[in-house]
Amino acid sequence: MPKKLRGRAADFIFAAPLTVAFVVMFGFFAIYGDGFFEADNLQNVALQSAALCIVAVAIGLVMIAGYIDLSVGSVMGFSGVAAGYLITQSHWSPVWASIVGVALGALSGLVNGVLVAYLRFSALIVTLGALTILRGATFAITPQTFYDFGPGFAVFGSGHFLSVPIPVWIAAAVCIAATVFLQYTAGGRHVYAVGVSQEAAYFSGINVRRIPLFLFVVSGAAAGLAGIITIARIDAAPSGSLGVGFELSALTAVLLGGVSFAGGRGSVFGILLGVLFLGILQNGLAIMNVSFANQQIANGLALVVATALEAGSAWLSRRMGVRRLARRPVTTPVAVGREPA
Amino acid sequence: MAVSIRGLSKVFGGSPALSGVDFEVGAGEVHALLGPNGAGKSTLIRCLSGAVQPDAGTIVIEDEVYTELSPKQAIEAGVAVIYQNTSLIPSLTVTENVFLGEELTRWGFVRRGTQRKEAAALLHTLLGSAEIDPDGQVGSLPLATRQLVEVAKALSRANVKLLILDEPTAALTESEAHIIFDRLRRLRSQGLHIIYITHRLQEVFEIADRVTVLRDGKVALAGQSVANLDATAVVTAIAGARVVHPPRDEVGASRPVLTLSGLSGTRFGPVDLEVGAGEVVGLFGALGSGRSELLETIFGARAPDAGRILVNGHAIDPRKPAGAIAEGIALVPADRLRQALLGELDATDNVLLPSYLKLALFGFRRLAAERRVFASAAAETSFPTALAHRRGRQLSGGTQQKLIVGRWLRSARPIHVLMMDEPTQGVDVGTRSELYKIILESARRDGRAVLFASSDHEEVVALADRAVVMKAGRVVTEFQRSRLTEDNLIQAAHLDGAEGPAGNAGWRQPGARHA
Structure with missing residues (x-):
């Protein structure tokens, strides 16, 4: 029987290399990282990952449909700083300022979506342009930082409900909503179809324009939401740094989580795992007094190694698959397909 | 007899694609190869081009006897194949396409001037067409001209002896097809062996010297001279034995x-x-x-x-x-x-x-x-x-x-x-x-x-x-x-061709992927 067990374990490792790497890393930090495996620290990791999680899930949806949204970092900055302006300069209520912040994000997503989905511009170029334009617009609001949004707003970023931080609840809600959307709505299946083959989806009668438009709006709104949560958590809206480079962190998490650049593949669970992987790696390394420079290097290495792992495991499982098929030819898809029962 | 195939057989996954096919092409001959879909035409071609290794039989090209060919051997033996879908890259020029992968270089740098001159000479002498601009972008050329560039590309390789064309006129109009036939006659007169695959019967009588029909991997009509053939005989060879279909209910007049x-x-x-x-x-x-x-x-x-x-x-x-x-x-x-x-x-x-x-x-x-x-x-x-x-x-x-x-x-x-x-x-x-x-x-x-x-x-x-x-x-x-x-x-x-509406405008397409 040991042979069979080994086969099962191997299957699992091949199926989910990131899960395995995640567990190994978690175990390593739990044993060697002083104070890593404590409720406070883990809660801190979750809190710091919440904004990234929201943005990563949203651009993950865009990428499953075969597109890309690079503008999220600047959208986050723009929405956050705009909300900060409304609260501190116009003395709006935090709730209305937040709603406007999210709406501004959705609006920029709408513009991206119309350009990409309906006018068929390159998503890479359009959203790269939006990244620069919105950073400029953020500086136009203020080159400085707005502070001190009052206690009512701070709850949004650092308050607790059932001893879990509010942003974590929000991120969880986003994850659940995205999962329900992908798995349990017709639109979710259409997202995968568009990502696998836009042409085949078009010939099946799917609206191949509306799906990506909707996803770009969602992605913009999610980035706006992440901006609001972040300024509430740090009680400041720095136009020079809010959301800067965030699109790359989100992209890293999404790719780690098994979404492919080619589209048509990926799950919310995978993206969540990618986000937590990055969050824990950063936290664990910081606890072990690894310098910031080396943390950055580790982040990059993680992505490359994960890709290599996936490619390697696909290759290995293909080889093992071939051997298995040779032993039991009845289960080969082609053989069964040719002799339908 | 320069190119001959004897007893060529190939089995794919238990079903025979070719069984004991004999086939000959003489020098300065256009030999038409016909047959319904799945008759084994492509397998035969792929055996000649080295893409597929036959299970049995021999291929003789100019006194060299092969039991199988690798793609490299096929090229060295002088086999050039032009497939139905052209392999040209639309964004490159005619010259660049002709020499693609076999660029003339000196110290690693492409000799653009020399290439251009050679391409122009090739287009002129082999195809007799001075009207193809060697600097023109392939993407802007009409389909027939692209096929000619494809021929030039195939012939730019050293010592081509056997030229195989797989339905070169499938996407062309009647008048465009005639341009191709014109050039093929010229190449034939230069002593090339040409195998011409087509589904259009009238082309056979226009361009071919002899006809071979394959059916179910076997020769149904062996190298008959076109002069002794009429369309009915070829049709019968392609259609093969009658399949009797059970009578079915007439639909009658329905709404x-x-x-x-x-x-x-x-x-x-x-x-x-x-x-x-x-x-x-x-x-x-x-x-x-x-x-x-x-x-x-x-x-x-x-x-x-x-x-x-x-x-x-x-x-x-x-x-x-x-x-x-x-x-x-x-x-x-x-x-x-x-x-x-x-x-x-x-x-x-x-x-x-x-x-x-x-x-x-x-x-x-x-x-x-x-x-x-x-x-x-x-x-x-x-x-x-x-x-x-x-x-x-x-x-x-x-x-x-x-x-x-x-x-x-x-x-x-x-x-x-x-x-x-x-x-x-x-x-x-x-x-x-x-x-x-x-x-x-x-x-x-x-x-x-x-x-x-x-x-x-x-x-x-x-x-x-x-x-x-x-x-x-x-x-x-x-x-x-x-x-x-x-x-x-x-x-x-x-039979009887009529000129069709030209142009190949696209669909209301979903558009290219932009990510």
Whole structure:
């Protein structure tokens, strides 16, 4: 029987290399990282990952449909700083300022979506342009930082409900909503179809324009939401740094989580795992007094190694698959397909 | 005798593609190779080009005897093949394409001037065409000129002795084809061996010296001189032994479900056609006869130029496939892997894709209803339910096609008109007859109008109640069931050419992927 067990374990490792790497890393930090495996620290990791999680899930949806949204970092900055302006300069209520912040994000997503989905511009170029334009617009609001949004707003970023931080609840809600959307709505299946083959989806009668438009709006709104949560958590809206480079962190998490650049593949669970992987790696390394420079290097290495792992495991499982098929030819898809029962 | 093949055999996965084929091409000869789809023509060519290693037999090229060829050996032996779809890169110039992969270099730098001069000389001396600009971008050239550039590219390789052309005129108009023939005669006079594969019978009599017909991997007509042949003899060789089809119930006069009146569009028209309830109509025509374009126009993937489409008596104007589907029109496209199948998604997704939205309640999927639809589609097409969660690309061609047909037969939206373009392309023989039965039964039982396009005469005879022959975008003849024979079809479709509408404008496409 040991042979069979080994086969099962191997299957699992091949199926989910990131899960395995995640567990190994978690175990390593739990044993060697002083104070890593404590409720406070883990809660801190979750809190710091919440904004990234929201943005990563949203651009993950865009990428499953075969597109890309690079503008999220600047959208986050723009929405956050705009909300900060409304609260501190116009003395709006935090709730209305937040709603406007999210709406501004959705609006920029709408513009991206119309350009990409309906006018068929390159998503890479359009959203790269939006990244620069919105950073400029953020500086136009203020080159400085707005502070001190009052206690009512701070709850949004650092308050607790059932001893879990509010942003974590929000991120969880986003994850659940995205999962329900992908798995349990017709639109979710259409997202995968568009990502696998836009042409085949078009010939099946799917609206191949509306799906990506909707996803770009969602992605913009999610980035706006992440901006609001972040300024509430740090009680400041720095136009020079809010959301800067965030699109790359989100992209890293999404790719780690098994979404492919080619589209048509990926799950919310995978993206969540990618986000937590990055969050824990950063936290664990910081606890072990690894310098910031080396943390950055580790982040990059993680992505490359994960890709290599996936490619390697696909290759290995293909080889093992071939051997298995040779032993039991009845289960080969082609053989069964040719002799339908 | 310079190129000869003796007893060539090749078996693919248990079914013989070639069995003991003898074939000869003399110097300065154009030898036409004909046969229905799957006759073994491509396998023969691929044995010669080194893409496939034969199981038995010998290939003799200029006194060199080979039992198998590698691609490199084939090139060294002087074999050059020009495939149906040109391998040219549209964004490069003619010169760059001619020397692609074999650039003339000095110290690693491309000698552009020399290349340009040689390309110009090649185009001029070999093809006698000074009108091809060696600096012109290939993408801006007409299709016929591209084929000529392809020939020049093949001939730029050293010592070409055997030139093989695989349906070079399939996408060309009559006058464009004549340009190609002109150049081929010139090459023939220079002593080249030329193998010319075609589906068009009249071309054989125009350009070829001798004819060989393959059928089911065997030689059905061996190297007959064209002078001693008439079209009927060739047709008989292609059609082969008669298959006796069981008599079927006449559909009789039924109410028309699909009516086209004066419909014209890219590469076809005007077309008038009626398909009745429960009737299966076959559009027979060669590649480029406009049949695919006609179907895609009815499906809303292309814009019509003029005319009307009526479904159950009321006019429709679908702007995209989704609109046509809403009117009860479905299309099973010819290019299954690109336009129909979602290779990365599983079998249930592939069947349910057009039905998801219709089945959902406020956008949320009703899984039980989806399972019922899938089960009934699987039962209808005898799709093995054990494969329900297998990914599309892991299935055999026939099983894939069952998914695509099943997606419309049991769609959550009522489908009144089922159109199919090459319904059994890449489908194994067993599944093929199974699909015919499924389609025919479903048409009769549900009163659906079925319109399919095919370049396979056997298929048309096996499946259609009535056949419409298309050529150069127009309907040339119609055969009722009683007169529907393979000979009649081949003769109607392949003889007497007419100039067709030129141009190859695209669809209202979903557009290139932009990520």
